Amino acid sequence: MVFDIERITSEMTIEEKISFVVGAGILWLPNNPKPKIKGAAGETREIERLGIPRTVLADGPAGLRIDPLRENDSNTYHATAFPVETMLASTWNREMLRKVGQAMGEEVREYGVDILLAPAINIHRNPLCGRNFEYYSEDPLLTGEMAASFVEGVQSRGVGACVKHFVVNEQETNRMSVDTIVSERTLREIYLKPFEIAIKKAKPWTVMSSYNKLNGKYTSQNKWLLKNVLRDEWGFEGFVMTDWFAGDNAAEQIEAWNDLLMPGNTYQLFKYRKKEIDEIKEAYERGEITEEMLNERVRTILKVLVNTPAFKKYNYSNKPNLEEHAKVSYEAGCEGVVLLKNNGALPISKETKVAIFGTGQIETIRGGTGSGETHPMYTINFLDGAIEKGVNVDEVLAEFYRKKIVQFRSSEYAITKGQWGEDIVPRLPQDFFTDEEIEKYVKSNDIGIFILTRISGEGVDRKLEKGDFYLADDEYNIISKLSKAFRKEGKKFVVVLNIGSPIEVESWKELCDGILLVWQPGQEAGRILADVLLGNVNPSGKLPTTFPKRYEDVPSRSFPGEPADNPVVVVYDEEIYVGYRYYDTFRVEPTFEFGYGLSYTTFEYSNLKVWRDGGEIVVSFDVTNTGDVAGKEVAQVYIRAPKGKIDKPYQELKGFEKTKLLNPKESERIEIRIAVEELGSFDGRCWVVEEGEYEIRVGASSRDIRLKAKYILD
Numbered sequence: 001m002v003f004d005i006e007r008i009t010s011e012m013t014i015e016e017k018i019s020f021v022v023g024a025g026i027l028w029l030p031n032n033p034k035p036k037i038k039g040a041a042g043e044t045r046e047i048e049r050l051g052i053p054r055t056v057l058a059d060g061p062a063g064l065r066i067d068p069l070r071e072n073d074s075n076t077y078h079a080t081a082f083p084v085e086t087m088l089a090s091t092w093n094r095e096m097l098r099k100v101g102q103a104m105g106e107e108v109r110e111y112g113v114d115i116l117l118a119p120a121i122n123i124h125r126n127p128l129c130g131r132n133f134e135y136y137s138e139d140p141l142l143t144g145e146m147a148a149s150f151v152e153g154v155q156s157r158g159v160g161a162c163v164k165h166f167v168v169n170e171q172e173t174n175r176m177s178v179d180t181i182v183s184e185r186t187l188r189e190i191y192l193k194p195f196e197i198a199i200k201k202a203k204p205w206t207v208m209s210s211y212n213k214l215n216g217k218y219t220s221q222n223k224w225l226l227k228n229v230l231r232d233e234w235g236f237e238g239f240v241m242t243d244w245f246a247g248d249n250a251a252e253q254i255e256a257w258n259d260l261l262m263p264g265n266t267y268q269l270f271k272y273r274k275k276e277i278d279e280i281k282e283a284y285e286r287g288e289i290t291e292e293m294l295n296e297r298v299r300t301i302l303k304v305l306v307n308t309p310a311f312k313k314y315n316y317s318n319k320p321n322l323e324e325h326a327k328v329s330y331e332a333g334c335e336g337v338v339l340l341k342n343n344g345a346l347p348i349s350k351e352t353k354v355a356i357f358g359t360g361q362i363e364t365i366r367g368g369t370g371s372g373e374t375h376p377m378y379t380i381n382f383l384d385g386a387i388e389k390g391v392n393v394d395e396v397l398a399e400f401y402r403k404k405i406v407q408f409r410s411s412e413y414a415i416t417k418g419q420w421g422e423d424i425v426p427r428l429p430q431d432f433f434t435d436e437e438i439e440k441y442v443k444s445n446d447i448g449i450f451i452l453t454r455i456s457g458e459g460v461d462r463k464l465e466k467g468d469f470y471l472a473d474d475e476y477n478i479i480s481k482l483s484k485a486f487r488k489e490g491k492k493f494v495v496v497l498n499i500g501s502p503i504e505v506e507s508w509k510e511l512c513d514g515i516l517l518v519w520q521p522g523q524e525a526g527r528i529l530a531d532v533l534l535g536n537v538n539p540s541g542k543l544p545t546t547f548p549k550r551y552e553d554v555p556s557r558s559f560p561g562e563p564a565d566n567p568v569v570v571v572y573d574e575e576i577y578v579g580y581r582y583y584d585t586f587r588v589e590p591t592f593e594f595g596y597g598l599s600y601t602t603f604e605y606s607n608l609k610v611w612r613d614g615g616e617i618v619v620s621f622d623v624t625n626t627g628d629v630a631g632k633e634v635a636q637v638y639i640r641a642p643k644g645k646i647d648k649p650y651q652e653l654k655g656f657e658k659t660k661l662l663n664p665k666e667s668e669r670i671e672i673r674i675a676v677e678e679l680g681s682f683d684g685r686c687w688v689v690e691e692g693e694y695e696i697r698v699g700a701s702s703r704d705i706r707l708k709a710k711y712i713l714d
């Protein structure tokens with residue numbers, strides 16, 4: 001059946017139009033429609049007489065979030081848990097993001113969902129943002145490129161993606177009301193940029209406006225943002241939905257070109273809100289909302305929805321290829337592991353006897369909490385993965401941990417339920433060995449590994465405290481005891497970071513011979529770590545976000561706003577100097593810089609050539625594997641602008657490419673094209689590309705520049 005959108009719109013009554021721009025309701029509350037797919041975040045409304053079916057929207061960036069279990073149904077509906085977005089960005093591999101998107105898109109389609117509420121593309125402005133794990137990077141180009149590939153992947157499966165949260169939602173503290181104050185230059189160059197890239201390159205079906213205000217106005221009620229910038233300037237043709245329960249005026253949202261209000265019936269949870277439908281109707285009766293406005297919103301939504309599986313009456317199987325997708329999740333995780341330090345500690349061989357410490361070997365963190373949570377069939381923890389892959393682990397120690405954790409969780413560290421039914425998981429103590437016990441494990445093993453975990457999620461920011469940004473005392477104590485004991489015997493000691501966002505490492509990094517960052521790697525966690533430890537996989541991830549030496553160095557000092565105990569306003573007064581743009585310009589040395597990551601091999605860069613081809617600057621060079629094992633390298637191109645009228649950061653990432661797997665001595669010629677207009681800055685009114693001498697800087701990280709060339713732009 002072909003849907004004639006014009007005809008259908010003209011046949012809708014005004015009441016139908018008004019209700020159609022409001023979501024179907026809070027599906028998990030009584031007096032709302034029963035969800036079509038249990039655990040999905042929301043639905044659009046059905047209008048039976050016009051043949052409009054309900055469509056289903058579900059989270060989120062690390063995997064499709066639906067309930068795995070249904071009442072009176074013995075089937076299960078598990079979806080694959082992929083690595084968190086920050087880890088996906090650590091791959092710097094567009095093709096990998098496309099593959100993950102395809103796999104997730106297939107699960108969306110085969111489980112009867114129409115639109116995936118991902119990717120999330122806010123910026124890592126501050127390491128304490130509780131949802132950083134759901135975002136890619138501190139850099140807008142890397143974020144935008146990762147998002148574009150992911151969206152292409154998802155949508156290639158005939159379902160929609162949703163880029164969110166539009167825009168400047170870089171904190172969880174008071175996220176539903178905080179007013180983000182930001183200059184237009186900063187907004188355009190840092191925070192809008194990833195959206196602009198993703199929208200222009202990949203044409204996502206939908207955009208989700210954010211909870212917060214932007215310079216005094218809720219983003220969902222901001223016509224400049226949703227009409228002038230998004231549609232008129234960037235040519236976005238899909239529809240905009242609100243974040244769940246966002247804003248304070250439904251009529252203003254509709255007027256501001258926020259097409260769909262989600263989830264609908266917000267007043268049922270937020271008593272100060274009016275019924276959306278009444279609010280819109282009253283504005284219509286007052287003449288503030290016209291029928292033409294409603295027609296426009298309805299048409300915009302329908303133009304997207306007619307492409308959904310629901311409209312096409314797609315007969316979904318409830319049987320996505322989970323085995324295949326587990327492989328994709330594993331592969332993506334392997335490419336996202338970042339080797340931060342290695343003084344000859346890694347890789348190990350199958351003969352190496354390994355003592356694994358830390359409760360995280362069993363209580364492995366696959367991802368964060370909130371709407372970005374996942375419900376996979378299984379999570380292979382680090383211990384089980386190591387055993388499965390043949391790592392020679394100390395079984396006595398492993399058994400000790402298994403029992404210890406059961407004992408902890410059945411007594412004072414029991415897991416309880418929070419107000420939303422979420423698990424509240426107290427952090428377990430880590431330092432419970434006597435010196436003699438440690439000595440015994442050191443004697444009977446060749447290497448010591450400690451697993452350090454962190455988890456965070458939606459609704460709360462992380463804390464600048466021990467046990468979160470800093471090591472807890474017991475974590476520090478066990479790390480230093482193990483370090484001392486293993487080193488005394490001439491043995492190596494490695495820390496594995498199973499975290500979603502940077503922590504302070506500077507004060508204890510010298511205690512380690514190796515540091516491996518495995519982020520929150522999804523359901524295949526243990527297999528990924530084991531293969532990297534054994535050298536079956538050569539780490540090729542690079543940091544998408546800086547690890548600062550100390551929190552006091554972080555430029556976003558205004559985070560999370562003023563007044564400190566209950567922020568109303570947050571001023572992005574570090575302006576464009578976010579992440580490495582700040583550290584490089586103001587000469588603040590980080591612990592691990594943006595773009596950094598080691599390998600078990602080494603790479604050499606050579607033969608840099610730079611030339612102009614029409615509107616593009618072409619940067620081309622060779623990358624050669626000069627070590628003994630095969631590996632992949634992420635080559636990065638930074639550009640340093642001439643001194644002109646507008647202040648510029650020391651350098652900015654303008655291109656990157658990951659090599660194929662290069663065998664020892666093998667080279668690959670990399671060619672990166674940079675549009676000249678991408679060298680511009682926003683001067684407050686328009687984009688300006690200044691003339692003069694640009695420095696093209698090619699390197700293995702933002703601070704490991706291997707080749708340089710001048711390029712004169714006139």
Ligand code: BGC
Binds near residue numbers: 164
């Ligand atoms: C989150 C969104 C999510 C939505 C639906 C909101 O609380 O901010 O990212 O898509 O809920 O679950």
